Amino acid sequence: MAREYPWRRRAGWWLQNRRYLAFQLRELGGVVSAIYGLIFLNLLRTLRAGESAYTAFVDMMRTPPILYVNLVLFALLVWHAVTWFMLIGKSQPIQFTERPLPWRAVFGVNVLLWIGVSGAVVYLIFGGF
Amino acid sequence: MAGRDVVFRVKRYRPESGGKPAYQEYRIPYRDDMVVLDGLNYIKDYIDPTLTYRWSCRMGICGSCGANVNGTPRLTCGTYIRDVHKGTVTVDPLANFPILKDLVVDFDDFLTKLASVTPYIVREESGDLSKEFVQYPEDVEAYRQQSLCINCMLCYAACPVFGASPEFVGPAASALALRYIRDTRDEGADQRLARLNTKSGIWECTFVGECSVVCPKDVDPAAAIQTLKFLATMRHMRRLLMPGAPSR
Numbered sequence: 001m002a003r004e005y006p007w008r009r010r011a012g013w014w015l016q017n018r019r020y021l022a023f024q025l026r027e028l029g030g031v032v033s034a035i036y037g038l039i040f041l042n043l044l045r046t047l048r049a050g051e052s053a054y055t056a057f058v059d060m061m062r063t064p065p066i067l068y069v070n071l072v073l074f075a076l077l078v079w080h081a082v083t084w085f086m087l088i089g090k091s092q093p094i095q096f097t098e099r100p101l102p103w104r105a106v107f108g109v110n111v112l113l114w115i116g117v118s119g120a121v122v123y124l125i126f127g128g129f
Numbered sequence: 130m131a132g133r134d135v136v137f138r139v140k141r142y143r144p145e146s147g148g149k150p151a152y153q154e155y156r157i158p159y160r161d162d163m164v165v166l167d168g169l170n171y172i173k174d175y176i177d178p179t180l181t182y183r184w185s186c187r188m189g190i191c192g193s194c195g196a197n198v199n200g201t202p203r204l205t206c207g208t209y210i211r212d213v214h215k216g217t218v219t220v221d222p223l224a225n226f227p228i229l230k231d232l233v234v235d236f237d238d239f240l241t242k243l244a245s246v247t248p249y250i251v252r253e254e255s256g257d258l259s260k261e262f263v264q265y266p267e268d269v270e271a272y273r274q275q276s277l278c279i280n281c282m283l284c285y286a287a288c289p290v291f292g293a294s295p296e297f298v299g300p301a302a303s304a305l306a307l308r309y310i311r312d313t314r315d316e317g318a319d320q321r322l323a324r325l326n327t328k329s330g331i332w333e334c335t336f337v338g339e340c341s342v343v344c345p346k347d348v349d350p351a352a353a354i355q356t357l358k359f360l361a362t363m364r365h366m367r368r369l370l371m372p373g374a375p376s377r
Contacts, residue, residue: 004227005144007224007226007227007228016200020289087338090355091356093355
């Protein structure tokens with residue numbers, strides 16, 4: 001039998017086209033959401049530990065390096081959310097209409113809902129009551 | 130239009146030599162109506178008869194002439210040279226598969242996976258096989274998209290998950306599984322979903338979506354896999370909450 005040459009994936013495969021790159025950034029955004037979760041848990045931990053611990057943690061989070069890192073993480077998180085909403089319209093296992101809805105329409109409705117809910121949360125935290 | 134040349138950079142692999150695959154360049158004349166397969170045929174007919182590749186129908190039906198053209202999985206019979214070349218057309222064997230010779234890759238693994246999802250109508254042996262199984266246009270429409278799959282393997286070549294985890298059942302086999310699950314004449318949904326509801330089945334898919342981008346027949350395997358995830362979850366929940374109830 002002839003000798004087969006095994007397939008070997010290149011390390012930079014995800015730079016091959018922009019869709020692979022978008023996917024990798026989306027996956028990285030998933031990791032970032034976990035990091036945000038850990039930061040939030042630590043915030044709760046310092047809150048429980050007392051005022052000085054909480055103030056020290058908040059002050060540390062306000063330092064420029066941490067703010068820049070947070071900006072990058074936040075951008076990745078937004079990318080993760082946006083691309084996730086894009087996927088909803090591309091797979092419609094439950095159809096309420098005879099034909100699948102255009103994915104852009106599903107994406108648009110989801111983004112509007114997302115913005116609405118986010119606005120309500122921001123209002124509850126900073127603006128209301 | 131005469132007098133125009135294009136360079137074909139073709140990946141060659143000679144298993145008997147023991148060496149690694151390497152590119153070989155051929156300069157050929159081309160016209161605007163030539164597809165990449167025409168270029169390969171020109172090389173084989175007039176320059177190098179040892180060049181090896183698969184092809185048959187030349188009309189996007191047999192699915193045998195797939196190759197990576199300038200890095201993207203395509204049917205070479207449906208890809209015009211004028212659309213892809215900037216002086217050079219690079220042709221590689223389909224990614225993610227072991228190479229047998231030149232542009233010919235080994236599909237045996239796919240055929241095993243395809244067989245594992247029973248890609249045919251399954252009927253219970255005790256059923257009445259004498260009656261006609263009527264299908265209405267809307268019944269056919271339910272699986273028409275997936276039935277267009279020609280097993281060309283472009284989706285596997287585009288799937289980075291399959292590239293990283295070769296045990297993944299993959300896009301085409303999943304799409305074909307859904308094609309038969311959606312068929313009103315079929316009774317094999319349960320066994321297919323049992324096969325697909327595994328680590329090497331549909332749950333390996335991370336929805337990159339490239340399989341649907343490169344599919345020459347618009348089968349949309351990525352969406353098919355997400356639908357299968359939903360069906361597999363419903364089957365699991367039914368078995369959990371209503372043991373003994375029909376699976377479909």
